[in-house]
Structure formats: structure tokens, C-alpha cells
Amino acid sequence: MKKRMSLVLLMVSSFVLIAGSGAPVGTSVYGNSCDADEDGYISVYDGGDDCDDFNPWINPGVEEVCNDFIDNNCDGDVDFDSVRQLCESYNYVWLYDVCLCWIT
């Protein structure tokens, strides 16, 4: 019974602590509403350029990762599409699987 009471008190005190934090509405508990993942880039929804403000590994400051089907660097291209287009503009062969241009 004492353990149960302690658990209930812990849950209530946690709720009061969170509810009474005084944080403005819309503010993430992880940071401010403009940079929820705290990667230094503001969410696109708040006028910034972080296309995934819940993932600190996705932002305009990182390099695109090949073949993960994610726009890692928030440039609108997934898996080096912009590099592919550059390759094709020089008449190189685009080797999608390895994300490399190959000179023909």
C-alpha cells in the first residue's frame, strides 16, 4: 500500500511539475517552438529551413546521406538528386546505388 501511495504521489508531482512549468503554449519541452530538436536550425513551419525539427541529424548543415530515402540536408532533394542532375548535365553516368558519377 505504501509503495502504491508513493507511486501515485510521484505521478501527481510529475504532472504538477510539467503542468506548472510556466512554459508558453506551443513551446516544446525539449526547447523552444522554433528549434524543437535544438540542432541550431529553425523549423520550416516557423520560417526557418529545418525540414525535420524533431530530428537533430536532419538539417541544412549536414551532408546528404546516400540511399536512405531521406532528404537529410533539407534541400528538397532525396539521396543526391542534385548531384545526379549535375552528373547528367556533364553527360556522366549516374550510378545511383553508389551515389557516384561515372565518366563515360
Ligand SMILES: [Ca+2]
Ligand atoms: Ca531544429
Ligand SMILES: [Ca+2]
Ligand atoms: Ca532537424
Ligand SMILES: [Ca+2]
Ligand atoms: Ca537532400
